[in-house]
Amino acid sequence: MSNTPAELHSSLFNGRQARPIPVRLSLEQGVLSITGPGVQLQVPEQQLRWPERQRHGARIAYLPDGATLQHANGAEWDAWAQASGHLEAPVVGWMQSWGKALVASMVLVLACVATWLWGVPLASHAALSVIPLRMDDAVGEQAMKSFEQGMLRPSKLSAAEQSAISRQFEQVMAAAFPNGGAPHWQLHFRGSKHGAIGPNAFALPGGHIVLTDEMVALLKDKPDTLVGVLAHELGHVRHRHGMQMVVQASLLSGLTALVLGDVSGLIAAVPAVLAQSAYSRQAEHQADGDAARLLKAAGIAPAVMVDLFERITTERERKRAPDLPIALASHPTDADRIAFFKNYR
C-alpha cells in the first residue's frame, strides 16, 4: 500500500538559465525528488539548506550544487513541507532561529567577560609598566586630599605613639629589605570621621598608607599584628594595586593621558575610583604574601595576623559602618586567609 507523497509545484533556478524551470517536489524518507522538463534530481534532505521560516514572503531552498528552489507562496511551501514530514515543525523553526541568536549572544557575553577578566587586567598590567611612578604620586596625593575632606579627621594619637609605630615598621622594613629596594611609603595617622571607616588601614598610589586611630586602639596589645597590617598595605603599594585599579577603570580614556603625563582630567576622577572599587582577590593574596614575608624576615611569626582577622570580624559584626572597599576592614576574612598566615613557614 503506497502512500503517495504530497507534491508541490515549484520553480527551480539552476544558475545557468535565466528562466525558472517548473518542477514538482516530493519528499519521501528524507529524500527530495525534483522532477521537471529535463530535470530528475534526488537530493537527500540533509544536503539541502531549507528556507528559514519567516512569517511572510518567498521560501528559498538551496541545493548542494548552488541551484535554488524558489517558492513565492510561503504558506503553501510550509504546508507541503509539514505534510511531507519535514522535521521543521513551526516550533522547531522558531527554536532554531532563536537558538542561533541565543548561542550568538552567549558567545558575545563570554567574549566580553573574557576580555574583562583577562584582557583588561593584562592590558592594565602592561600599561602600568609604562606609567612613570611620579604618576602614582600625583594620583595618590589627589586621592589623599579627597579622603581627608571626606572620611578622615586628624589623629588623636600623641607624637610619641605615632613615632613608636613608625619606628617599629621601619625596623621591619630594614630587616625585610636589607639591600634597599623597598617601595617608597609614607605613613599617615588619621582618625575615622564619624566612625566612617572604623578600625582600618588602606594604601593609596604613591605609597600613602593610612592607619586609623581605631585600628591602633584595636591592636593596642598586639604591636606585631599592627606591623603586619602595615606590611599588608605595603604589599598593595609594592604591587601598585591602587594604580592598577585606576588604570583598569580608565583604560581607554585615561591611558593616553597617563602615558603622556597629562593627568589633570583623569586625576579628578581618581578618588571616586579608589573610594568605590575593591582590590581583586589576587591582589589581596599578593599583599598577604608580602605581609607574611616581611613579618618573617623581621623575626615575627606571620600567625600574629590571626588576631587581626578575629578582632576585625567581631568589630564588623558589632557595627555596620559604611565600608571603604579598598581598606583592610572590607577585605574578606575567609578561612583561606587565616590558614595562610597560620601555616606560613
Ligand SMILES: [Zn+2]
Ligand atoms: Zn588589602
